[in-house]
Amino acid sequence: MSGGTERSFSVDNARNIGLCRLCGAPLEHTFVDLGMSPPCESFVPAAAVNNMEPYYPLHAFVCSECFLVQLGEYVAPEEIFEEYAYFSSYSDSWVAHAKRYCQLATERLSLDRDSFVVEIASNDGYLLQHFLEKDIPILGIEPAINVAKVAVEKGIPTLTDFFGKALAKQMVAEGRQADLIIGNNVLAQVPDLNDFVAGMKVLLKPSGAITLEFPHIARLIEENQFDTIYHEHFSYFSLLTIEKMAERHGLKVFDVEELPTHGGSLRVYLTHAANAIRREPRVDALLERERECKLDRVETYTAFAAAVRQTKRNLLSFLIRLKEMRKSICAYGAPGKGNTLLNYCGIGTDFIDFAVDRNPYKHGRFTPGMHIPIKPVSEIERTKPDYILILPWNLKNEIVSQMKGIGEWGGKFVVPIPDVSVIDPKELGQ
Numbered sequence: 001m002s003g004g005t006e007r008s009f010s011v012d013n014a015r016n017i018g019l020c021r022l023c024g025a026p027l028e029h030t031f032v033d034l035g036m037s038p039p040c041e042s043f044v045p046a047a048a049v050n051n052m053e054p055y056y057p058l059h060a061f062v063c064s065e066c067f068l069v070q071l072g073e074y075v076a077p078e079e080i081f082e083e084y085a086y087f088s089s090y091s092d093s094w095v096a097h098a099k100r101y102c103q104l105a106t107e108r109l110s111l112d113r114d115s116f117v118v119e120i121a122s123n124d125g126y127l128l129q130h131f132l133e134k135d136i137p138i139l140g141i142e143p144a145i146n147v148a149k150v151a152v153e154k155g156i157p158t159l160t161d162f163f164g165k166a167l168a169k170q171m172v173a174e175g176r177q178a179d180l181i182i183g184n185n186v187l188a189q190v191p192d193l194n195d196f197v198a199g200m201k202v203l204l205k206p207s208g209a210i211t212l213e214f215p216h217i218a219r220l221i222e223e224n225q226f227d228t229i230y231h232e233h234f235s236y237f238s239l240l241t242i243e244k245m246a247e248r249h250g251l252k253v254f255d256v257e258e259l260p261t262h263g264g265s266l267r268v269y270l271t272h273a274a275n276a277i278r279r280e281p282r283v284d285a286l287l288e289r290e291r292e293c294k295l296d297r298v299e300t301y302t303a304f305a306a307a308v309r310q311t312k313r314n315l316l317s318f319l320i321r322l323k324e325m326r327k328s329i330c331a332y333g334a335p336g337k338g339n340t341l342l343n344y345c346g347i348g349t350d351f352i353d354f355a356v357d358r359n360p361y362k363h364g365r366f367t368p369g370m371h372i373p374i375k376p377v378s379e380i381e382r383t384k385p386d387y388i389l390i391l392p393w394n395l396k397n398e399i400v401s402q403m404k405g406i407g408e409w410g411g412k413f414v415v416p417i418p419d420v421s422v423i424d425p426k427e428l429g430q
C-alpha cells in the first residue's frame, strides 16, 4: 500500500534543539517530526480525565557528524521515570529472552559467587532474578520507585537512583566494581549519554564486560518503526555510532549480536580499550553492512519523514474504510509505542472503542492524549470486536497465538507497522 512520491513545499522545518548529546556538533537535520505528544507512559486516571495534559514536541534530529538520531530533552526525566507503568515481567517472551541471556552471560564470562553483576534500569528484576538463582551477587539500579519496590520484594537488591559517573564513583569507593554491567533498553533513555557511559567505564573491572541492548536504527528505518520514537527515548543508535561513543570513553566494542526483540535490536559487548580480548569478526561485518545501507550519510536519515507520513495516510484510510463498514475495532496492548502512533495519527475513540492490556496498573486508566479507555484482556471475549489493532507489533506472534480464539466470531487482527496488514486467525495453521 505505498503511494507515490510526496510533494512538499516546506523546506526543512527543523527547529534547532542545540548540540548533539554525544559529540557536541550542531543539530541541523530533521529525522522526523511527529508533532506534539504527551509523555507516552503517562496513563491518565479516570479522576484526571478532564484535566489539562502536558504536550511536548516529538521532533527527532540526526547529527551529521556521529549520526546519532536524537530528541531534545523536552520532558524532565523525573517527570517520566518516577512512576513508570512498564513492568517487564508482564511480557512472557521478554522474560524468556532475559533467562537465555543470563545463561549465556554466565558461561561466556565465567561468572560465579565471586563475581558482581550490575544491571542499570533493572525494572522489576525480571532479568536479575535468574542470576539470583545461580547465587551470583547482583545489584539492580532502577530510578522508578514503584517498579524498584517490586524487585526488592522479590529479594533483588535494588538502588533507587539515576546512574551516572557520580554514582559509579561512589560504588567504587565502597569497593564495588562490576564484572558485568547490563544495560537493556536503557541507553536510549539516558539524557546525559556521556555521563552515563563515563559511569560504566568507572564501574567496570579491568577484565569486565558491558552488554547493552537497544533497538537498531537500521531496522527502525527499514521497517518504518516510527512509533518507537517517544519522549522517553532520547537516542537511536547504529553500531557506527556506538563505536564512536565507545572510543570517546576509552572503551571498545568486541562483539555484537542481532536480536529479534523490540522489532530488531543489537546487543553490543564492550570492554576497556586496553583489554586484549579478540574482536569477533561479526563486528566489522555489521559495520560494513551499515555503510552499505548508507547509515554514514545524512541523506539516508532525512528521507525517513516522507515514509512516515505515507504510513499515517495508509493507516487512516484503512480505519476509515472499516468504520464506514460499521466494524468495531479495539486495540490490544497499550505500550508506549502505541501512544506515539495513536497521537501522531490522531486515532481516538472515534476509531477504537477501548484498549486492553495485561498490566493491571493500566486498567481503568486512559491512554495519554487520545484518552482511549484501557480494560482487562477479558473485555475482548465479552464484546467480540471485529478487528483488533495490535499496538505492540513486536509481540504480534505471541498475541495472535494467545488470542486466536477471536476467529470464532470472525474477528481479525490488524498490524499497523511496517504497513497496514490484516491477519485472519482462521487462515493460520493450528
Ligand SMILES: [Zn+2]
Residues within 6 Å of the ligand: 020, 021, 022, 023, 024, 025, 063, 064, 065, 066, 067, 068
Ligand atoms: Zn553527534
